[in-house]
Amino acid sequence: MIDDTVTVTIAEAHTLGCSALENIGLTAAEARIVVDHLVDNALCGYRFAGLPRILAIADSVEIKRPRTPIAIVHETPVSARINGGNHVGYVVMHRCTEIAIEKATANGVALISAHNSWFSGRNAYYLERIARAGFVGIHTVGATPFVVPPGAKQRLLGTNPIAIALPADPDPFMFDMGTAAMMSGEVLLKSYLGESLPDGIGVDAAGLPTNSAAEMAKGGVLPFAGHKGFGLSLAIQALGLLGGAPAPGGSEIDRGFLFIVFDPALLIPRERFKAELADLISRVKSLPKQPGADEIRIPSERGYRERKDRRSAGCFTIDRPVYDRLVNLGRRNR
Numbered sequence: 001m002i003d004d005t006v007t008v009t010i011a012e013a014h015t016l017g018c019s020a021l022e023n024i025g026l027t028a029a030e031a032r033i034v035v036d037h038l039v040d041n042a043l044c045g046y047r048f049a050g051l052p053r054i055l056a057i058a059d060s061v062e063i064k065r066p067r068t069p070i071a072i073v074h075e076t077p078v079s080a081r082i083n084g085g086n087h088v089g090y091v092v093m094h095r096c097t098e099i100a101i102e103k104a105t106a107n108g109v110a111l112i113s114a115h116n117s118w119f120s121g122r123n124a125y126y127l128e129r130i131a132r133a134g135f136v137g138i139h140t141v142g143a144t145p146f147v148v149p150p151g152a153k154q155r156l157l158g159t160n161p162i163a164i165a166l167p168a169d170p171d172p173f174m175f176d177m178g179t180a181a182m183m184s185g186e187v188l189l190k191s192y193l194g195e196s197l198p199d200g201i202g203v204d205a206a207g208l209p210t211n212s213a214a215e216m217a218k219g220g221v222l223p224f225a226g227h228k229g230f231g232l233s234l235a236i237q238a239l240g241l242l243g244g245a246p247a248p249g250g251s252e253i254d255r256g257f258l259f260i261v262f263d264p265a266l267l268i269p270r271e272r273f274k275a276e277l278a279d280l281i282s283r284v285k286s287l288p289k290q291p292g293a294d295e296i297r298i299p300s301e302r303g304y305r306e307r308k309d310r311r312s313a314g315c316f317t318i319d320r321p322v323y324d325r326l327v328n329l330g331r332r333n334r
Helices: 010-023 028-043 052-059 089-107 123-132 184-192 213-218 227-243 270-285 301-313 320-331
Strands: 005-009 071-076 079-088 109-118 136-142 162-166 173-177 256-262 315-319
Touching: 005 010, 005 320, 010 028, 010 052, 010 315, 010 320, 028 052, 028 079, 028 089, 028 123, 028 301, 028 315, 052 184, 052 320, 079 089, 079 227, 089 109, 089 123, 089 256, 109 227, 123 136, 123 162, 123 173, 123 256, 136 227, 184 213, 184 320, 227 256, 301 315, 315 320
Parallel strands: 079 109
Antiparallel strands: 005 315, 071 079, 109 256, 136 162, 136 256, 162 173
Protein backbone atom coordinates (compact mmCIF):
# COMPACT_ATOMS: atom_id res chain seq x y z
CA MET A 1 0.00 0.00 0.00
CA ILE A 2 1.38 3.40 -1.01
CA ASP A 3 1.64 5.93 1.79
CA ASP A 4 -0.11 8.93 0.25
CA THR A 5 1.17 11.43 2.80
CA VAL A 6 3.85 14.12 2.91
CA THR A 7 6.07 14.74 5.93
CA VAL A 8 6.64 18.43 6.69
CA THR A 9 8.68 20.13 9.37
CA ILE A 10 6.88 22.44 11.77
CA ALA A 11 8.53 25.44 10.11
CA GLU A 12 7.52 24.21 6.63
CA ALA A 13 3.93 23.76 7.83
CA HIS A 14 3.83 27.35 9.07
CA THR A 15 5.17 28.68 5.77
CA LEU A 16 2.81 26.51 3.72
CA GLY A 17 -0.24 27.49 5.76
CA CYS A 18 0.51 31.19 6.01
CA SER A 19 1.17 31.50 2.26
CA ALA A 20 -2.16 29.86 1.45
CA LEU A 21 -4.14 31.96 3.94
CA GLU A 22 -2.57 35.25 2.89
CA ASN A 23 -3.40 34.44 -0.72
CA ILE A 24 -7.08 34.00 0.11
CA GLY A 25 -7.30 37.34 1.90
CA LEU A 26 -6.04 37.09 5.48
CA THR A 27 -3.42 39.50 6.75
CA ALA A 28 -0.03 38.14 7.75
CA ALA A 29 -0.90 38.58 11.44
CA GLU A 30 -4.26 36.80 11.03
CA ALA A 31 -2.64 33.98 9.07
CA ARG A 32 -0.09 33.41 11.86
CA ILE A 33 -2.87 33.19 14.47
CA VAL A 34 -4.73 30.61 12.40
CA VAL A 35 -1.68 28.54 11.50
CA ASP A 36 -0.37 28.48 15.07
CA HIS A 37 -3.70 26.92 16.02
CA LEU A 38 -3.80 24.45 13.12
CA VAL A 39 -0.23 23.28 13.60
CA ASP A 40 -0.88 22.72 17.30
CA ASN A 41 -3.92 20.63 16.37
CA ALA A 42 -1.78 18.54 14.02
CA LEU A 43 0.90 18.07 16.67
CA CYS A 44 -1.77 16.85 19.09
CA GLY A 45 -2.89 14.24 16.56
CA TYR A 46 -6.09 15.82 15.22
CA ARG A 47 -5.69 15.05 11.53
CA PHE A 48 -8.82 16.80 10.25
CA ALA A 49 -8.35 19.87 12.48
CA GLY A 50 -4.89 20.70 11.19
CA LEU A 51 -3.88 22.24 7.87
CA PRO A 52 -6.82 20.64 5.99
CA ARG A 53 -9.03 23.30 7.60
CA ILE A 54 -7.37 25.87 5.35
CA LEU A 55 -9.09 24.18 2.41
CA ALA A 56 -12.45 24.54 4.16
CA ILE A 57 -11.70 28.21 4.82
CA ALA A 58 -10.77 28.73 1.17
CA ASP A 59 -13.97 27.04 0.00
CA SER A 60 -16.29 28.80 2.46
CA VAL A 61 -18.82 31.36 1.31
CA GLU A 62 -17.90 33.58 4.27
CA ILE A 63 -14.34 34.24 3.08
CA LYS A 64 -15.76 36.03 0.04
CA ARG A 65 -17.96 38.36 2.10
CA PRO A 66 -16.86 41.80 3.36
CA ARG A 67 -15.23 41.97 6.79
CA THR A 68 -15.35 44.74 9.38
CA PRO A 69 -13.10 45.23 12.43
CA ILE A 70 -13.70 42.94 15.42
CA ALA A 71 -15.58 45.10 17.92
CA ILE A 72 -16.92 44.98 21.48
CA VAL A 73 -20.60 45.90 21.21
CA HIS A 74 -21.51 45.56 24.89
CA GLU A 75 -19.19 45.54 27.90
CA THR A 76 -19.13 45.51 31.72
CA PRO A 77 -16.14 44.97 34.03
CA VAL A 78 -16.74 41.21 33.91
CA SER A 79 -18.29 40.70 30.47
CA ALA A 80 -18.02 41.55 26.81
CA ARG A 81 -20.09 40.73 23.74
CA ILE A 82 -18.10 40.69 20.52
CA ASN A 83 -19.14 41.27 16.92
CA GLY A 84 -16.65 39.19 14.95
CA GLY A 85 -17.08 41.26 11.80
CA ASN A 86 -17.29 38.09 9.65
CA HIS A 87 -13.66 37.26 10.47
CA VAL A 88 -12.69 33.61 10.64
CA GLY A 89 -13.32 32.25 14.14
CA TYR A 90 -9.70 31.38 14.86
CA VAL A 91 -8.93 35.09 14.88
CA VAL A 92 -12.07 36.15 16.76
CA MET A 93 -11.73 33.47 19.46
CA HIS A 94 -8.07 34.44 19.87
CA ARG A 95 -9.23 37.95 20.75
CA CYS A 96 -12.04 36.63 22.99
CA THR A 97 -9.48 34.55 24.88
CA GLU A 98 -7.29 37.60 25.44
CA ILE A 99 -10.24 39.60 26.76
CA ALA A 100 -11.37 36.72 28.99
CA ILE A 101 -7.94 36.42 30.63
CA GLU A 102 -7.69 40.20 31.07
CA LYS A 103 -11.10 40.46 32.77
CA ALA A 104 -10.68 37.34 34.90
CA THR A 105 -7.28 38.58 36.06
CA ALA A 106 -8.79 41.92 37.08
CA ASN A 107 -12.10 40.73 38.52
CA GLY A 108 -11.91 36.97 39.10
CA VAL A 109 -14.56 36.13 36.53
CA ALA A 110 -15.30 36.80 32.86
CA LEU A 111 -18.24 36.12 30.55
CA ILE A 112 -17.32 36.62 26.91
CA SER A 113 -19.63 35.95 23.98
CA ALA A 114 -19.40 36.51 20.25
CA HIS A 115 -21.29 36.22 16.99
CA ASN A 116 -20.77 37.02 13.30
CA SER A 117 -17.84 34.64 12.98
CA TRP A 118 -17.23 31.12 11.66
CA PHE A 119 -14.79 28.15 11.81
CA SER A 120 -13.32 28.66 15.27
CA GLY A 121 -11.36 25.42 15.45
CA ARG A 122 -10.61 23.31 18.52
CA ASN A 123 -12.12 24.66 21.73
CA ALA A 124 -9.37 23.15 23.87
CA TYR A 125 -6.76 25.31 22.14
CA TYR A 126 -8.25 28.46 23.67
CA LEU A 127 -9.06 26.87 27.00
CA GLU A 128 -5.51 25.61 27.41
CA ARG A 129 -4.33 29.24 27.41
CA ILE A 130 -7.02 30.15 29.92
CA ALA A 131 -6.20 27.24 32.25
CA ARG A 132 -2.46 27.89 32.04
CA ALA A 133 -3.25 31.43 33.20
CA GLY A 134 -4.77 29.85 36.32
CA PHE A 135 -8.48 29.94 35.50
CA VAL A 136 -11.31 27.46 35.08
CA GLY A 137 -12.78 27.74 31.58
CA ILE A 138 -15.93 26.54 29.86
CA HIS A 139 -16.38 27.20 26.15
CA THR A 140 -19.39 26.41 23.97
CA VAL A 141 -19.96 26.96 20.26
CA GLY A 142 -23.28 27.02 18.45
CA ALA A 143 -21.74 26.15 15.10
CA THR A 144 -22.64 26.09 11.42
CA PRO A 145 -25.73 23.91 10.78
CA PHE A 146 -24.57 20.36 10.06
CA VAL A 147 -26.55 18.16 12.47
CA VAL A 148 -29.93 16.61 11.70
CA PRO A 149 -32.16 16.36 14.82
CA PRO A 150 -33.67 12.91 15.50
CA GLY A 151 -36.73 12.41 13.34
CA ALA A 152 -35.92 15.33 11.02
CA LYS A 153 -34.78 15.23 7.39
CA GLN A 154 -32.79 18.49 7.35
CA ARG A 155 -29.81 19.82 9.25
CA LEU A 156 -30.29 22.73 11.64
CA LEU A 157 -27.92 22.44 14.62
CA GLY A 158 -24.16 22.72 14.56
CA THR A 159 -21.79 20.01 15.72
CA ASN A 160 -21.85 22.27 18.80
CA PRO A 161 -18.79 21.43 20.88
CA ILE A 162 -18.42 22.02 24.60
CA ALA A 163 -15.08 22.10 26.41
CA ILE A 164 -14.03 22.38 30.04
CA ALA A 165 -10.52 23.19 31.28
CA LEU A 166 -9.17 23.17 34.82
CA PRO A 167 -5.77 24.45 35.96
CA ALA A 168 -3.45 21.60 36.93
CA ASP A 169 0.24 20.68 37.00
CA PRO A 170 2.12 20.09 34.80
CA ASP A 171 -0.67 20.43 32.21
CA PRO A 172 -4.29 21.56 32.49
CA PHE A 173 -7.08 19.01 32.64
CA MET A 174 -9.15 19.48 29.49
CA PHE A 175 -12.24 17.80 28.13
CA ASP A 176 -13.41 18.82 24.65
CA MET A 177 -16.18 17.11 22.74
CA GLY A 178 -18.59 17.73 19.91
CA THR A 179 -22.23 16.80 20.32
CA ALA A 180 -22.44 15.21 16.86
CA ALA A 181 -21.64 11.63 15.92
CA MET A 182 -18.71 13.06 13.95
CA MET A 183 -17.31 16.58 13.61
CA SER A 184 -18.04 18.37 10.34
CA GLY A 185 -14.35 18.91 9.61
CA GLU A 186 -13.70 15.18 9.71
CA VAL A 187 -16.64 14.46 7.39
CA LEU A 188 -15.43 17.14 4.96
CA LEU A 189 -11.87 15.81 4.96
CA LYS A 190 -13.04 12.25 4.33
CA SER A 191 -15.32 13.56 1.58
CA TYR A 192 -12.37 15.34 -0.01
CA LEU A 193 -10.34 12.11 0.18
CA GLY A 194 -13.22 9.96 -1.13
CA GLU A 195 -13.56 7.88 2.04
CA SER A 196 -16.61 6.17 3.49
CA LEU A 197 -17.93 6.24 7.06
CA PRO A 198 -19.46 3.69 9.47
CA ASP A 199 -23.19 3.10 9.84
CA GLY A 200 -25.16 5.49 12.02
CA ILE A 201 -23.06 8.61 11.46
CA GLY A 202 -25.30 10.60 9.15
CA VAL A 203 -27.70 10.97 6.26
CA ASP A 204 -27.72 12.20 2.67
CA ALA A 205 -29.56 15.23 1.29
CA ALA A 206 -32.83 13.27 1.24
CA GLY A 207 -32.48 12.39 4.94
CA LEU A 208 -31.65 8.74 4.23
CA PRO A 209 -28.80 6.86 5.96
CA THR A 210 -25.54 6.85 4.03
CA ASN A 211 -21.95 5.69 4.45
CA SER A 212 -20.60 8.08 1.82
CA ALA A 213 -18.77 11.05 3.33
CA ALA A 214 -19.45 13.01 0.14
CA GLU A 215 -23.21 12.41 0.39
CA MET A 216 -23.17 13.08 4.13
CA ALA A 217 -21.53 16.45 3.48
CA LYS A 218 -24.65 17.32 1.45
CA GLY A 219 -27.04 15.97 4.08
CA GLY A 220 -25.78 16.01 7.64
CA VAL A 221 -24.64 14.02 10.64
CA LEU A 222 -26.69 12.80 13.59
CA PRO A 223 -26.24 13.77 17.24
CA PHE A 224 -24.16 11.42 19.36
CA ALA A 225 -26.06 9.22 21.84
CA GLY A 226 -29.47 9.91 20.30
CA HIS A 227 -31.79 12.18 22.29
CA LYS A 228 -29.10 12.90 24.90
CA GLY A 229 -26.71 14.32 22.34
CA PHE A 230 -29.57 16.18 20.69
CA GLY A 231 -30.61 17.79 23.97
CA LEU A 232 -27.05 18.89 24.77
CA SER A 233 -26.57 20.21 21.24
CA LEU A 234 -29.80 22.22 21.40
CA ALA A 235 -28.79 23.68 24.78
CA ILE A 236 -25.43 24.78 23.36
CA GLN A 237 -27.14 26.34 20.33
CA ALA A 238 -29.39 28.23 22.75
CA LEU A 239 -26.40 29.47 24.76
CA GLY A 240 -25.09 30.91 21.48
CA LEU A 241 -27.98 33.36 21.57
CA LEU A 242 -26.10 35.10 24.40
CA GLY A 243 -23.47 36.00 21.83
CA GLY A 244 -26.01 37.93 19.82
CA ALA A 245 -26.47 35.14 17.30
CA PRO A 246 -30.08 35.22 16.09
CA ALA A 247 -32.37 32.24 16.15
CA PRO A 248 -33.03 30.60 12.77
CA GLY A 249 -35.05 32.92 10.62
CA GLY A 250 -33.71 32.66 7.11
CA SER A 251 -31.60 30.25 5.13
CA GLU A 252 -28.90 30.00 7.77
CA ILE A 253 -28.26 30.55 11.47
CA ASP A 254 -25.48 32.71 12.85
CA ARG A 255 -22.89 31.08 15.05
CA GLY A 256 -22.83 31.85 18.77
CA PHE A 257 -19.76 31.54 21.03
CA LEU A 258 -19.55 31.68 24.82
CA PHE A 259 -16.66 31.65 27.31
CA ILE A 260 -17.25 31.28 31.05
CA VAL A 261 -13.98 31.91 32.90
CA PHE A 262 -13.33 32.23 36.63
CA ASP A 263 -10.65 31.98 39.28
CA PRO A 264 -11.10 28.80 41.36
CA ALA A 265 -9.95 30.87 44.36
CA LEU A 266 -13.42 32.43 44.34
CA LEU A 267 -14.55 29.12 45.83
CA ILE A 268 -11.55 27.37 47.37
CA PRO A 269 -7.79 28.18 47.48
CA ARG A 270 -6.27 27.62 44.06
CA GLU A 271 -3.46 25.32 45.27
CA ARG A 272 -5.92 23.23 47.26
CA PHE A 273 -8.06 22.83 44.17
CA LYS A 274 -5.08 21.77 42.05
CA ALA A 275 -3.93 19.30 44.72
CA GLU A 276 -7.39 17.74 45.03
CA LEU A 277 -7.76 17.53 41.24
CA ALA A 278 -4.38 15.79 41.02
CA ASP A 279 -5.51 13.33 43.68
CA LEU A 280 -8.77 12.64 41.83
CA ILE A 281 -6.93 11.96 38.56
CA SER A 282 -4.38 9.75 40.35
CA ARG A 283 -7.15 7.69 41.92
CA VAL A 284 -8.81 7.17 38.54
CA LYS A 285 -5.56 6.13 36.85
CA SER A 286 -4.63 3.74 39.67
CA LEU A 287 -7.85 1.74 39.48
CA PRO A 288 -7.45 -1.99 38.68
CA LYS A 289 -7.32 -2.45 34.91
CA GLN A 290 -9.36 -4.79 32.78
CA PRO A 291 -7.50 -7.56 30.90
CA GLY A 292 -5.67 -6.09 27.92
CA ALA A 293 -5.84 -2.48 29.15
CA ASP A 294 -2.40 -0.85 29.36
CA GLU A 295 -3.60 2.29 31.11
CA ILE A 296 -6.62 4.31 32.13
CA ARG A 297 -6.26 7.45 30.06
CA ILE A 298 -7.48 10.86 31.16
CA PRO A 299 -9.03 13.31 28.65
CA SER A 300 -6.32 15.37 26.87
CA GLU A 301 -3.54 13.02 28.01
CA ARG A 302 -3.09 11.50 24.55
CA GLY A 303 -2.95 14.92 22.89
CA TYR A 304 -0.30 16.22 25.27
CA ARG A 305 1.76 13.06 24.74
CA GLU A 306 1.55 13.19 20.95
CA ARG A 307 2.35 16.90 20.86
CA LYS A 308 5.47 16.32 22.94
CA ASP A 309 6.59 13.49 20.64
CA ARG A 310 5.95 15.42 17.42
CA ARG A 311 7.64 18.54 18.73
CA SER A 312 10.64 16.40 19.57
CA ALA A 313 10.61 14.92 16.06
CA GLY A 314 10.06 18.39 14.57
CA CYS A 315 7.65 17.18 11.89
CA PHE A 316 4.29 15.59 11.10
CA THR A 317 2.45 14.21 8.07
CA ILE A 318 -0.23 15.70 5.82
CA ASP A 319 -2.39 13.83 3.31
CA ARG A 320 -0.85 14.42 -0.13
CA PRO A 321 -4.04 15.75 -1.79
CA VAL A 322 -4.27 18.33 1.01
CA TYR A 323 -0.58 19.21 0.70
CA ASP A 324 -0.79 19.61 -3.08
CA ARG A 325 -3.76 21.96 -2.89
CA LEU A 326 -2.13 24.02 -0.14
CA VAL A 327 0.92 24.42 -2.33
CA ASN A 328 -1.29 25.62 -5.19
CA LEU A 329 -3.13 28.05 -2.91
CA GLY A 330 0.22 29.43 -1.76
CA ARG A 331 1.30 30.00 -5.36
CA ARG A 332 -1.88 31.81 -6.38
CA ASN A 333 -1.32 35.38 -7.52
CA ARG A 334 2.43 35.03 -7.06
